[in-house]
Amino acid sequence: xxxxxxxxxxxxxxxxxxxxxxxxxxxxxxxxxxxxxxxxxxxxxxxxxxxxxxxxxxxxxxxxxxxxxxxxxxxxxxxxxxxxxxxxxxxxxxxxxxxxxxxxxxxxxxxxxxxxxxxxxxxxxxxxxxxxxxxxxxxxxxxxxxxxxxxxxxxxxxxxxxxxxxxxxxxxxxxxxxxxxxxxxxxxxxxxxxxxxxxxxxxxxxxxxxxxxxxxxxxxxxxxxxxxxxxxxxxxxxxxxxxxxxxxxxxxxxxxxxxxxxxxxxxxxxxxxxxxxxxxxxxxxxxxxxxxxxxxxxxxxxxxxxxxxxxxxxxxxxxxxxxxxxxxxxxxxxxxxxxxxxxxxxxxxxxxxxxxxxxxxxxxxxxxxxxxxxxxxxxxxxxxxxxxxxxxxxxxxxxxxxxxxxxxxxxxxxxxxxxxxxxxxxxxxxxxxxxxxxxxxxxxxxxxxxxxxxxxxxxxxxxxxxxxxxxxxxxxxxxxxxxxxxxxxxxxxxxxxxxxxxxx
Numbered sequence: 001x002x003x004x005x006x007x008x009x010x011x012x013x014x015x016x017x018x019x020x021x022x023x024x025x026x027x028x029x030x031x032x033x034x035x036x037x038x039x040x041x042x043x044x045x046x047x048x049x050x051x052x053x054x055x056x057x058x059x060x061x062x063x064x065x066x067x068x069x070x071x072x073x074x075x076x077x078x079x080x081x082x083x084x085x086x087x088x089x090x091x092x093x094x095x096x097x098x099x100x101x102x103x104x105x106x107x108x109x110x111x112x113x114x115x116x117x118x119x120x121x122x123x124x125x126x127x128x129x130x131x132x133x134x135x136x137x138x139x140x141x142x143x144x145x146x147x148x149x150x151x152x153x154x155x156x157x158x159x160x161x162x163x164x165x166x167x168x169x170x171x172x173x174x175x176x177x178x179x180x181x182x183x184x185x186x187x188x189x190x191x192x193x194x195x196x197x198x199x200x201x202x203x204x205x206x207x208x209x210x211x212x213x214x215x216x217x218x219x220x221x222x223x224x225x226x227x228x229x230x231x232x233x234x235x236x237x238x239x240x241x242x243x244x245x246x247x248x249x250x251x252x253x254x255x256x257x258x259x260x261x262x263x264x265x266x267x268x269x270x271x272x273x274x275x276x277x278x279x280x281x282x283x284x285x286x287x288x289x290x291x292x293x294x295x296x297x298x299x300x301x302x303x304x305x306x307x308x309x310x311x312x313x314x315x316x317x318x319x320x321x322x323x324x325x326x327x328x329x330x331x332x333x334x335x336x337x338x339x340x341x342x343x344x345x346x347x348x349x350x351x352x353x354x355x356x357x358x359x360x361x362x363x364x365x366x367x368x369x370x371x372x373x374x375x376x377x378x379x380x381x382x383x384x385x386x387x388x389x390x391x392x393x394x395x396x397x398x399x400x401x402x403x404x405x406x407x408x409x410x411x412x413x414x415x416x417x418x419x420x421x422x423x424x425x426x427x428x429x430x431x432x433x434x435x436x437x438x439x440x441x442x443x444x445x446x447x448x449x450x451x452x453x454x455x456x457x458x459x460x461x462x463x464x465x466x467x468x469x470x471x472x473x474x475x476x477x478x479x480x481x482x483x484x485x486x487x488x489x490x491x492x493x494x495x496x497x498x499x500x501x502x503x504x
Contacts, residue, residue: 077114078121081187086200088114088180089481092474093204097248101223111473112172118183125186136185139487141433144426145182145480149175151422152383155415161382162394169393170384177476184484191492194449194485198265201478205262206285209292212247212255216295244297254472256301257463259293261456261478264308268452271316273444300466306332308459315438315451363405370402370413380416407464407471427461430483434458437490442497446489453485 049064077084088111095107126132152175156167188194220228220243228237237244237252249255266282266289274282293301306328313325374380381399384390387410390400404410412420434454441447460479463469470479 074117077117078124081118081121081183082193084114084118084121085183085187086196088118089197089200089474089477090204092477093208094248095473096250096254100227108172112176115176115179115183119179122183122186136487136491137182139433140429141426141483141487142182142185144422144429145178145483148422148426149178151415151419155379155383155419158379158382160377160379162385162397162399163382166384166389166393167382170389173471173476174383178480180477181480181484184481185487188484188488189492191445191449194488197481198269198449202262202266202285205258206288208247208249208255209259209288212245212292212295215243215245215247216292239297242297245292245295247292249474250472252296253298253300253467253469254475256293256296256298257304257460257467257469257475258478259289259296260301260304260308260463261459263289263305264312264455264459265452267309267312268450268455269448271444271451272448298467300463304459304463307462308455311458312451312455315435315454366403366405367409370409373398374412374417378416378418380412380414380419383414386410386413404468406466407468410468427457430457430486431461434486437486441490441493443493446493446496450486450489453482453489456482457486 053064073087077087091107091111091114095111098107126134152171155161156164156171161167188197215224227233228243237246244252245255246252247255249258263286266286270279270282290305309325309328313321381397384393385397385399386402386404390397390402394400399413402413404413408420408423411423415423431454434450434457438447438450438454441450457479460469460475460482470476
């Protein structure tokens with residue numbers, strides 16, 4: 001008899017639980033708590049929070065506010081990665097400004113946490129998908145980037161490394177940021193979103209350029225003056241009686257490189273199907289970026305635009321492009337040889353006469369001195385073994401006082417000739433793929449996006465020779481964004497072509 005009563009009782013319990021779930025769904029999801037239950041819940045929560053604030057003070061109130069803001073943001077980063085990508089890009093553009101301003105919050109750690117949430121969201125989406133879509137990562141660029149990341153991780157066990165702690169601090173900019181390539185590849189899936197990214201990107205670059213003009217003609221802000229007068233900074237920024245401008249970036253080099261790269265993005269976009277007014281706006285943006293770039297006093301940035309335009313002329317070769325190239329070459333040649341007393345123009349001229357520059361000669365001597373070490377250490381001296389990180393974590397070591405002065409030299413010394421080989425193969429594959437995709441893409445708008453991305457990656461590669469171009473925010477993030485766009489544009493174009501064939 002007990003067994004006979006047990007089944008109906010269990011069924012009744014299940015029915016009651018289903019009824020409860022249905023009611024909760026109705027009140028919370030359908031009615032969105034716009035009912036008596038919602039009023040009661042909010043009143044109870046408000047009473048509890050008020051009581052706790054009264055008992056614990058302002059600290060609890062601040063922590064509560066942080067939680068109320070942080071939780072939706074975390075959920076948004078995981079569930080809505082497109083929103084997160086925009087936030088991540090904007091933070092990468094401004095992080096150095098806020099740090100210079102005096103914000104003590106660990107913004108770098110925050111960006112690492114955001115990257116971890118992006119990766120978590122990627123795996124959650126793939127897990128929830130009926131058929132996981134890993135196929136979009138199956139291409140030569142993804143393979144080499146993955147090899148690059150793995151090799152940097154393996155550097156932790158480099159027997160020649162003097163400090164493992166230096167690896168912990170430098171792996172973020174060398175390899176972890178590279179994972180953003182996969183986030184961009186997976187989540188950028190329509191032209192409207194690419195256009196939104198470009199608008200935010202160029203809008204911020206224009207703001208940065210105008211802010212540099214403010215520093216040049218009006219002066220530095222108080223917190224920037226304090227930074228300029230901090231130990232060692234005047235030696236880097238005050239040259240020939242003139243302060244080099246860095247805008248909202250970490251240093252003048254990063255500022256100048258981002259101005260040059262963004263101007264080449266505009267050059268690529270000019271080849272797309274745009275209205276005349278939009279093309280005129282892009283030309284104005286190019287002028288604003290390049291004129292204010294001069295205030296940085298960074299000689300290594302001046303050859304970047306001519307180098308990018310050279311590749312542009314090769315890819316877009318025609319009679320009109322040939323005439324444009326000749327006119328541009330004559331104009332640049334005139335600027336190089338014209339007599340002037342302006343310090344900014346003088347630095348521009350010396351950029352095209354490296355053999356007359358004392359710093360360039362000193363770099364050549366340093367590079368020749370380090371060659372025997374490189375050949376005898378195939379994995380290099382370990383991440384963070386040279387420059388400022390070397391002085392901090394391994395003072396007194398052979399490499400600690402070696403000034404890399406170049407992204408390629410740093411890669412060679414820290415990661416060895418094996419790391420240099422992997423990096424060069426990765427860059428070659430990216431540029432080759434960009435050129436191939438440019439000729440494959442049919443859609444004129446996507447074609448212009450691919451051209452802009454290819455010009456930027458090519459120019460980043462050149463910029464990495466005289467300076468360390470790919471380690472500071474936002475350069476490292478933008479670099480992997482442009483790489484992702486090379487593949488994304490082709491994928492979107494192929495999808496469009498397949499869609500048009502299905503309708504035919």
